[in-house]
Amino acid sequence: MYQPINLAEKLARFQDHWAPRVIAEMNDYQFKLVKLEGEFVWHAHEDTDEAFLVLRGEMEIAFRDGAVTLRAGELFVVPKGREHITRATAECQALILEPRGVVNTGDAGGNLTAAQDAWI
């Protein structure tokens, strides 16, 4: 009846990059897993902060005035409205937390915009 959500087991179910998968909801927030490799697009989320916890590998979150590198076991919260871009030279796996309905490309749109509510 009560089942744990195993992150590794969920991560094994998809291989594509930049397409977050929802694994759990908490109130009106969603936990999402994502695999990143290469460079995303500059964008901002005008209405919400966005949290990243790296599970494997390494990613960079760059801002117009600096950057942060996250490795496995490191967390960062991108402030609401702050323009940013994510990059990973090799595949990085991360857990994202943000409100339900947030579009991955924020205000930027484009062909990296992922489906909403893609549960695994």
Next chain:
Amino acid sequence: MYQPINLAEKLARFQDHWAPRVIAEMNDYQFKLVKLEGEFVWHAHEDTDEAFLVLRGEMEIAFRDGAVTLRAGELFVVPKGREHITRATAECQALILEPRGVVNTGDAGGNLTAAQDAWI
């Protein structure tokens, strides 16, 4: 200017059990680290879900009608209003996510009630 939050480094800063430490905020939510060992108290949070991600060790979340065991890399969201108790036979380290202001003992109170906004 932008610094990652390293979970292991934060966990090394405290040793006591059942006393969550805030490490980050996202909108009106807080990420907290906690070390659990032994048994907590039966309680519920009437207004909010509560998420647990185990980082090290193993814990049980028991309900009146079942239980779930969480190991490192496993996530569970306790539904709003659901009475539960947490237990760990050996020390378990977990990341908790819940709204700012949530009291760890919920509606139960008692001497395991921890300080609010205990940042590390």
